[in-house]
Amino acid sequence: MTIAALPIPTCILTPHGIEPTPYVATSFTDAASHDPLGVYTIGRTYQRDHVLLFDDHLERLEQSAALEGITITVDRPALRNALRSLIEQGGYPDSRYKITVPTDPPQRLILAVEPFKPVAAEIIANGARVVTVHRARPNPAAKTSAWAQARQSTVQSFPAGIYEGILVNDAGDLLEGTSCNFYAVIGGTLRTAMQGVLEGISRRTLLKVAADILPLDPRPANVSDTLDEAFLTSAGRGLVPIVEIDGKAVGAGKPGPYTLRLREAYERFALANMEKI
Numbered sequence: 398m399t400i401a402a403l404p405i406p407t408c409i410l411t412p413h414g415i416e417p418t419p420y421v422a423t424s425f426t427d428a429a430s431h432d433p434l435g436v437y438t439i440g441r442t443y444q445r446d447h448v449l450l451f452d453d454h455l456e457r458l459e460q461s462a463a464l465e466g467i468t469i470t471v472d473r474p475a476l477r478n479a480l481r482s483l484i485e486q487g488g489y490p491d492s493r494y495k496i497t498v499p500t501d502p503p504q505r506l507i508l509a510v511e512p513f514k515p516v517a518a519e520i521i522a523n524g525a526r527v528v529t530v531h532r533a534r535p536n537p538a539a540k541t542s543a544w545a546q547a548r549q550s551t552v553q554s555f556p557a558g559i560y561e562g563i564l565v566n567d568a569g570d571l572l573e574g575t576s577c578n579f580y581a582v583i584g585g586t587l588r589t590a591m592q593g594v595l596e597g598i599s600r601r602t603l604l605k606v607a608a609d610i611l612p613l614d615p616r617p618a619n620v621s622d623t624l625d626e627a628f629l630t631s632a633g634r635g636l637v638p639i640v641e642i643d644g645k646a647v648g649a650g651k652p653g654p655y656t657l658r659l660r661e662a663y664e665r666f667a668l669a670n671m672e673k674i
Contacts, residue, residue, distance in 0.1 A: 402427075406483040410506040412472070415479055424511050425495055429549075432507070433499040435542050436461035440598070440632045441513050442492045446484055447671040451477075453598050454496075454632075461539040462498050469503040476506065481674050483510040493633055497542065516634050521660075524640030524652050525560035525629075529620065530575065532564055537573075537593050548575045561629060563642065566593075570617040574629050577637075578603075581618035582611070582626035582655045590617035599630040599663075606662035611655055626653030628660075635667070636660040 402423035409416040422428035425439075438454045438461075455471050462469045476496070484492050491513035498506055530551055534544055551562055552575055563579050564572045573579050573594040580589045580603070587607055589600070607613060618624060627639035627647045636659060638652035652660075 405511045406486040407509045410479045435499040437497040443671045464539040524638040526641040527561045529565045530562040569620040577629040577631040581624045588618045591615040
C-alpha cells in the first residue's frame with residue numbers, strides 16, 4: 398500500500414501579515430508548478446531551528462531581485478518570525494527552507510519548509526559521478542525561478558547514477574553545477590570560477606575555511622586540465638566529493654585528501670557559526 402505524502406508548511410508573507418498559499422504541496426518539487434517567476438533562496442536548518450549565514454541568504458536574495466529588476470527590501474524580523482512558525486509547524490528534525498520573491502507582486506514573499514534529507518552516506522564516502530552540460534545560464538549572478546524551471550529538462554536527461562551536471566562554456570571552462578558551485582584541486586591549488594556564476598552562500602563558507610588549507614586560484618578549471626580532486630557545494634548539501642566527470646575518473650577515483658579536509662572544516666564552521674532563526 399502506498400502512503401500518501403503529507404503536505405509541507407507554506408505561507409505568503411505580506412506587509413500586512415501571513416496568508417495561506419492558494420495550493421497544497423508535498424515538497425518543493427511539487428510546489429514548483431505553482432511558483433511564480435522571480436528570485437529565491439534555499440537553505441537548511443541545523444539542530445531543528447538554527448540556520449547558517451541567514452542574513453547572507455537575504456542579502457543575496459535582494460541582490461538577485463535587483464539584477465532581475467525587482468524592487469524589494471525584505472522585512473527581516475517579520476521574515477524570521479514567519480519562517481520560525483513554519484519550522485515549528487513542520488516539526489521536522491531539520492528542514493530545508495525556501496524563500497521566493499515574485500516578480501509581481503514582489504511584496505508577497507512565498508515561504509515553504511520541507512524535511513531536510515542529507516546527502517546519501519555512500520555519496521559522501523565514495524564520491525559522486527557528474528557529467529558536463531553545454532548550456533548557458535541567463536543572468537548567472539541571480540538565483541531565479543526561471544532557471545530553476547529551465548534546468549529541469551537537463552536534470553531529467555541525466556543517465557542513471559549521475560548526481561549532477563557541470564555547466565561548461567564554449568572554451569571548455571567548468572563553471573558551476575545546475576544547482577551548486579564547482580571546484581577542482583590541481584597541483585595543490587583550489588580552482589573555481591569567480592565570474593559568470595552564482596555566488597553560492599556555501600561557497601562563501603568554503604572559501605573562508607579553504608584559506609587555511611590550500612591556496613586559491615580564482616579561475617575555473619577546464620575540461621582539458623588533469624584534475625587531482627573535485628567537489629561541489631550547496632547550502633542544502635554542504636560539500637560533496639566528485640570522483641568522475643563524463644565517465645573519466647578524477648584523480649584516484651575516490652575523495653581526495655584536500656576534499657576530505659575541506660569537508661571537515663566546512664562542517665566545523667557550520668556548527669560553530671549557526672544561529673537560532
